[in-house]
Amino acid sequence: MPFGRSSSCPRGLNQPHPNPPGGPNLGQPSGNPMTEPVILILAIPLLAAGVLALIPSYRVSALLNVAASAGALACALSLLVRRPAPLPFLLVDDLNIVFVVLNTFIGFTTSAYSASYIRHELETGRLTPGHLRFYHAMFQLMLFGMSLALLANNIGLMWVAVELATLTTVLMVGLYRTHEALEAAWKYFILGSVGIALALFGTILVYLAARPSVGEGVDAMVWTTLLAHARTFDPSLLNIAFVFLLLGYGTKVGLAPLHAWLPDAHSEGPTPISAVLSGLLLNVALYALLRFKMLIAANPAAIAPGPLMIGMGLVSLIFAAFMLYRRRDIKRLFAYSSIEHMGIIVFAFGMAGPLGNFAGLLQMTMHSLTKSAIFFAVGHIAQVKRTQMMAGMGGLTTSHPVLGWCFVAAVVAIAGLPPFGVFTSEFLVASSTFAQQPVLAVLFILGVLTAFGALLMHMTAIAFGPVQGPVDPVDASYVPMFAHLLLVLIAGIWLPPPLVAWFQHVAVLLG
Amino acid sequence: MPGLHYDIAHMLAGSLVLVSLMMLYQVRLTALLHVLALHAFVLAASVGWQAYIQQSPHLYITAAIALVFKGILVPVVLRRMIFRMGVHREIETAVSIGLTMLAGIALVALSLQVMLPVTAAVDPIAREDLALALSVVLIGLLMMVTRRNAVSQVVGFMSLENGINLAATGARGMPLVVEISVAFSILIAFIVIGIFLFRIRERFDTVDVGALDQFRGGRS
Structure with missing residues (x-):
């Protein structure tokens, strides 16, 4: 039971630190830094x-990929039990532990899934062993970038890490080198770069706002120092900075109207990459946004970040919900569903308050687990049916009962039906919105119901009816998909009290 | 002579905006690359001047990177690339030049309008520099939006990054970490773009991004 130990984490988010200049996280490396789990979370993927990059055999590298991801997960889990000593440039607090554990977990399951996925791709000749060497190295580099972005205690370092994670995913989206994959990677690269450039401009503005009260140099970019002094910053500079940060990191989150890269990137890359894009990268960008939201909210004279986030979230939700209807490509369908869910999550964090933040955190967790399970299923389906077009997939429950019914369960979960966890969180978002802004709640429910109809329509077309396409048996492991669906199901029926307590604690910190 | 210091800094930053506007009316790729080189030279001069008046020697590194990497190396490589692909004579069918120029001027006005009032409290040198840097960033964005050609989009992106460099160096005492990272990210970005251009070349024998869009219809 690590949850009651808030006294053992000296850098709780809303406690201004007693000796701010430099913060406790600078210049105090612990006794043996190489054995710190925090360092290992970063070192393992980097070394791997x-x-x-050097191992030619794809079998060995697939195993090593899984082993490295499992090691990072084990280190992340150990953070729950024992909070590490402060380290320079790195920060572990109650907020980012949630993200780190979720990220390393999905990184682990996806690497396991990817091992069976790529074997099939190799057999059908879509990928060569040389591609796979590159793919595995990039996969670990991407996990490193994401973990660094989550653990960084410096807004400049966080920016660099998000950029790194983006570049590695760009390269993997273009892996198949087809016309479509190249177009998708190019679009993703250009839009992602513009977004990341705007985010850097916002970061510079935050530094400028911080400089008068914090002083020049590295201190004015250290997250904990910034938060402790946020009250004294120039509010008008912070306002403009937040607009840039929202647009910049919002592009990565996939908020409409900055989402154009997302459907292409999801549909053209290898399916494990679609799963990590939806399940992890969007969350990392969201985390950056939440950090800056906390900073703006700590300054009473700055604009309230809520309405901006509510607006963008609602637009994304409703836009994506209507876009779901006329999809023909199954991966594009679920990419739009990711936009819809990121809209819901940003909306929930925009509504704020303990209940809104709690719902947002829960929704984020549930969406990551469910959406990556869906992409696991979709990857198997596309490999069996040899197409990504939904028109060629009918009768899945008849031709492949296990895969078909898992797919049905996953779509039911993502559409927000009980007994799955997404229902709980969407219900919480709706009820907390009703308490504050009934009109917005009506719009929110309209969006969710529209998406629900579209998903169910496509799901029945794929799962039932006459069998279409090849009926070869699936030669792959279902375990990662089962694990995710089981977790979502358990969360829908019974949320463990320690988890609830933890999320409530974080929700209060988020303000 | 702080007055003169500021004047020269502002003049250099202003020149960067002017060169950005010059980019907008270049229709031939080779001419565009010449302007890109000029852009990087002006940036290098501006950063070098900031290094001198702020007495922060590490900024000279940033200036050197701007000069050597962005001012010489990248334009030369891009130039070779477009000659090899035989697109150096290509005339771009962009949005009409007059309209683009008007939009560019409007963006400069917008950024001055937005930035000057809020940065009143910041020291005067960062104040104008920030407004001018924002203009360069926005014009770079405009360029990426209005051009269809992959090379021009890269040029637009690089001018955008130059604008961000200007802002970062104008902010006194900005940690070195960030400057190196900016330069480094450009390096990585360029490698990525290089790979992509080669792949695009392999597949299509053209760098017109319009050619990439043809498959979109069947996939919605």
């Missing part, structure tokens, strides 16, 4: 990326 280097080693994987």
Whole structure:
């Protein structure tokens, strides 16, 4: 039971630190830094990326990929039990532990899934062993970038890490080198770069706002120092900075109207990459946005970040919900569903308050687990049916009962039906919105119901009816998909009290 | 002579905006690359001047990177690339030049209008520099939006990054970490773009991004 130990985490988010200049996180490395789990979370993927780039055998590298991801997950879990000593440039607090554990977990299951996925791709000749060497190295480098972005205690370092994670995913989206994959990677690269450039401009503005009260140099970019002094910053500079940060990191979150890269990137890359894009990268960008939201909210004279986030979230939700209807490509369908869910999550965090933040956190967790399970299923389906077009997939429950019914369960979960966890969180978002803004709640429910109809329509067309396409048996492991669906099901029926307590604590910190 | 210091800094930053506007009316790729080189030279001069008046020697590194990497290396490589692909004579069918120029001027006005009032409290040198840097960023964005050609989009992106560099160096005492990272990210970005251009070349024998869009209809 690590949850009651808030006294053992000296850098709780809303406690201004007693000796702010420099913060406790600078210049105080612990006794033996190489054995710190925090360092290992970063070191394992980085080392693995280097080693994987050298291993020619894809079997060995797939195993090593899984082992490295499992190691990072184990280190992340150990953070729950024992909070590490402060380290320079790195920060572990109650908020980012949630993200780190979720990220390393999905990184682990996806690497396991990817091992069986790529074997099939190799057999059908879509990928060569040379591609796979590159793919595995990039996979670990991407996990490194994401973990660094989540653990960084410096807004400049966080920016660099998000950029790194983006560049590695760009390269993987273009892996198949087809016309469509190249177009998707190019679009993703250009839009992602513009977004990241705007985010850097916002970061510079935050530094300028911080400089008068914090002083020049590295201190004015250290997250904990910034938060402690946010009250004294120039509010008008912070306002403009937040607009840039919202647009910049919002592009990565996939908020409409900045979402154009997202459907292409999801549909053209290898399916494990679609799963990590939806399940992890969007969350990392969201985390950056939440950090800056906390900073703006700590300054009473700055604009309230809520309405901006509510507006963008609602637009994304409703837009994506209507876009779901006329999709023909199954991966594009679920990419739009990711936009819809990110809209819901940003909306929930925009509504704020303990209940809104709680619902947002829960929704984010549930969406990551469910959406990556869906992409696991979709990857198997596309491999069996040899197409991504939904028109060629009918009668899945008849031709492949296990896969078909898992797919049905996953779509029911993502559409927000009980007994799955997404229902709980969407219900919480709706009820907390009703308490504050009934009109917005009506719009929210309209969007959710529209998406629900579209998803169910496509799901029945794929799962039932006459069998279409090949009926070969699936030669792959279902375990990662089962694990995710089981977790979502358990969360829908019974949320463990320690988890609830933890999320409530974080929700209060988020303000 | 702080007065003169500021004047020269502002003049250099202003020149960067002017060169950005010059980019907008270049229709031939080779001419565009010449302007890109000029853009990087002006940036290098501006950063070098900031290094001198702020007495922060590490900024000279940033200036050197701007000069050597962005001012010489990248334009030369891009130039070779477009000659090899035989697109150096290509005339772009962009949005009409007059309209683009008007939009560019409007963006400069917008950024001055937005930034000057809010940065009143910041020291005067960062104040104008920030407004001018924002203009360069926005014009870079405009360029990426109005051009269809992959090379021009890269040029637009690089001018955008130059604008961000200007802002970062104008902010006194900005940690070195960030400057190196900016330069480094440009390096990585360029490698990525290089790979992509080669792949695009392999597949299509053209760098017109319009050619990439043809498959979209069947996939919605």
